[in-house]
Amino acid sequence: MARSSCIELQADEQARLLALARKSIVEGYSKQKPLAPDPADLAGHLGDKLGSFVTLTRHETLRGCIGSIEASEPLARCVARAAYNAAYHDTRFPPLSPHEFADTAIEISVLSRPEAIDARSRAELLAQLRPHEDGLLLEDAGHRATFLPKVWEKLPEPAEFVGQLMRKAGLPADFWSDSLRMYRYGVVSIAEPPATTP
Numbered sequence: 568m569a570r571s572s573c574i575e576l577q578a579d580e581q582a583r584l585l586a587l588a589r590k591s592i593v594e595g596y597s598k599q600k601p602l603a604p605d606p607a608d609l610a611g612h613l614g615d616k617l618g619s620f621v622t623l624t625r626h627e628t629l630r631g632c633i634g635s636i637e638a639s640e641p642l643a644r645c646v647a648r649a650a651y652n653a654a655y656h657d658t659r660f661p662p663l664s665p666h667e668f669a670d671t672a673i674e675i676s677v678l679s680r681p682e683a684i685d686a687r688s689r690a691e692l693l694a695q696l697r698p699h700e701d702g703l704l705l706e707d708a709g710h711r712a713t714f715l716p717k718v719w720e721k722l723p724e725p726a727e728f729v730g731q732l733m734r735k736a737g738l739p740a741d742f743w744s745d746s747l748r749m750y751r752y753g754v755v756s757i758a759e760p761p762a763t764t765p
Contacts, residue, residue: 580613584643588621588649589673592668592673613643614642622675622717630660631659637681676754693729704749705733
C-alpha cells in the first residue's frame with residue numbers, strides 16, 4: 568500500500584478501535600444503538616475526521632460491511648457507528664445474533680482523504696490505478712460506488728476491477744462519460760484474526 572497517503576495509527580490506537588467496534592456491537596444488541604465513545608477515546612488520530620469501513624466476517628465469509636468515505640465526526644465515533652450498522656443494518660444480511668458474534672471477526676479500514684484522478688479516458692484510468700494499493704470511488708449523474716483496496720484480492724486486473732465497480736454503481740461495465748469523477752484513497756487495515764469455532 569502507498570503508506571504516504573495514509574495516516575499511521577499507533578498500536579494502542581488500533582487496539583482501541585477494535586475494542587470500540589466490538590463493544591459497540593455487543594451493547595448495540597441490547598440498547599439498539601451504537602456505542603457513544605468516551606471523550607478519552609477521541610484522543611490522537613481517533614479524534615480525526617477520517618472515513619472508515621467496518622467489515623465483519625464469519626468463518627472467513629462476509630457477514631456485514633458498512634462505512635463512509637467522508638467523515639463528519641471523529642474516527643472513534645465513525646467506527647462505533649459503522650460496527651453497529653454492519654452487525655444490525657446491512658440490508659444484505661439478517662441482524663447478527665449473539666451466538667454468531669462469538670465467532671465473528673472484525674476488520675476496520677481507515678481511509679485517507681480521497682484525491683481526484685485526472686483521466687480523460689478509460690485507458691488512462693486503468694493505467695493510473697495501483698492494484699492492491701488504491702481504493703477507488705466513482706461518481707456520475709447520481710451513480711456512486713466504491714471498492715476498498717481489499718477487493719483487488721478478488722479482482723486483480725484493473726479492467727475487471729473498474730468494470731465490476733461500474734456495475735456496483737448501477738452502470739454498464741464498459742461505461743465512460745466526460746462527467747465521470749474518479750477518486751483514489753489509501754487504507755490502513757486493522758484486523759482481528761479469523762475467528763474459529765472450537
